[in-house]
């Protein structure tokens with residue numbers, strides 16, 4: 001599904017170069033269940049942004065479904081993302097003034113789903129994360145964990161083939177976090193490819209494969225190891 | 228240090244009333260180490276905003292250091308907050324365009340600390356959370372866990388007597404999270420009152436007292452129990 005070869009990301013800050021990713025090579029097949037772990041600042045979110053076509057590497061090759069990302073136009077990247085990839089961002093990235101159901105409806109709108117159907121699907125997605133009674137709340141009227149769940153519903157509503165989730169249970173109590181993980185795993189059994197960045201060992205333990213990062217590099221990959 | 232009597236917080240949404248806090252009574256003494264736990268949406272952050280004088284209850288009495296909060300002017304509340312209370316917010320609440328050291332310097336600026344001293348103190352606070360080499364980075368140039376640590380440094384720089392921390396290790400890997408907890412606990416031994424909202428059982432286990440919330444109420448309080 002995705003292949004990275006010698007992916008490098010360097011940020012230029014005035015005279016200084018900051019290497020956020022340092023030659024990362026990685027492949028993830030359709031249907032895998034991968035956890036990405038590592039210390040704060042090790043490059044996990046940067047990696048996920050490149051996987052999700054939200055950022056371009058400074059060097060190296062990234063392929064998704066056999067296509068080189070750098071061969072695609074901005075518009076083709078946006079269509080591919082909208083059709084195939086669901087994102088849960090580390091800080092949710094909700095629209096500041098939209099109600100929860102409109103946040104969740106947004107990917108359907110971009111996908112061209114009819115308005116008559118999209119509101120209903122948005123409400124169903126919210127119900128799946130226990131927020132049916134918060135559909136009209138704006139982000140400032142939602143708790144941290146409720147905002148995170150809106151972001152999760154939004155990530156799943158367009159039935160993506162790949163879910164990229166950055167700390168998706170970070171703001172959730174244990175029980176709500178387990179409900180979310182059960183939801184992801186049900187979808188995984190139906191074919192969804194799961195890539196989850198997490199600091200929670202209990203989440204990492206549920207994955208079939210664990211990739212560990214440090215200082216912009218992959219220092220271990222359990223593929224072919226424990227499962 | 229703080230006393231709450233029948234604290235209620237109701238949000239009015241058009242015709243509907245949403246009770247976020249439902250008659251909470253609570254006292255916290257100087258020097259305590261309290262964890263607040265509970266399900267997503269149970270009212271923890273709402274409670275912390277009232278404790279920290281950032282929000283007013285709809286009903287009930289809140290006292291801090293013997294003074295009723297509703298007897299104080301907006302200006303007196305701001306001065307008391309700046310002098311006594313450090314906040315780590317659930318979503319950090321950093322300024323969008325300021326570098327890390329300026330974020331941390333802000334409480335010192337409000338406290339009237341001389342510019343010659345405040346930059347130095349800000350840099351020291353950043354060093355305490357392992358971010359000396361990120362002092363000039365703006366939030367968008369920092370990882371999630373680095374932003375959280377900037378918020379932590381900012382909360383501590385003015386040497387408050389009360390720390391209110393909402394999920395302060397939520398974006399941190401285990402080891403960085405333990406470094407932060409060790410920092411808090413050192414300050415606690417020197418007299419800092421610690422109130423930490425957390426979903427992490429390992430953080431809750433370190434506290435001397437655990438308050439559990441559900442549906443806007445306190446359902447258990449281990450005071451006089453385990454410690």
Ligand SMILES: Nc1ncnc2c1ncn2[C@@H]1O[C@H](COP(=O)(O)OP(=O)(O)OP(=O)(O)O)[C@@H](O)[C@H]1O
Nearest residue numbers: 141143144145146238247267268269270271272273
């Ligand atoms: N401005 C508001 N208007 C309406 N409802 C609100 C508003 N702010 C918060 N709420 C509601 O109040 C309840 C309590 O919110 P609070 O943020 O205190 O929860 P919490 O315990 O911190 O949850 P989490 O663990 O998810 O952060 C939630 O159900 C939320 O939807």
Ligand SMILES: Nc1ncnc2c1ncn2[C@@H]1O[C@H](COP(=O)(O)OP(=O)(O)OP(=O)(O)O)[C@@H](O)[C@H]1O
Nearest residue numbers: 011020040041042043044045046368370371372373
């Ligand atoms: N725009 C930028 N300019 C400069 N440096 C940046 C920028 N964005 C990120 N960085 C740096 O790149 C490194 C990797 O960041 P990244 O967000 O990928 O880390 P992470 O592994 O997700 O960390 P966390 O667990 O704290 O979320 C960090 O050290 C960060 O300071």
Ligand SMILES: [Mg+2]
Nearest residue numbers: 045090370371
């Ligand atoms: Mg990150």
Ligand SMILES: [Mg+2]
Nearest residue numbers: 143144272317
């Ligand atoms: Mg909260």
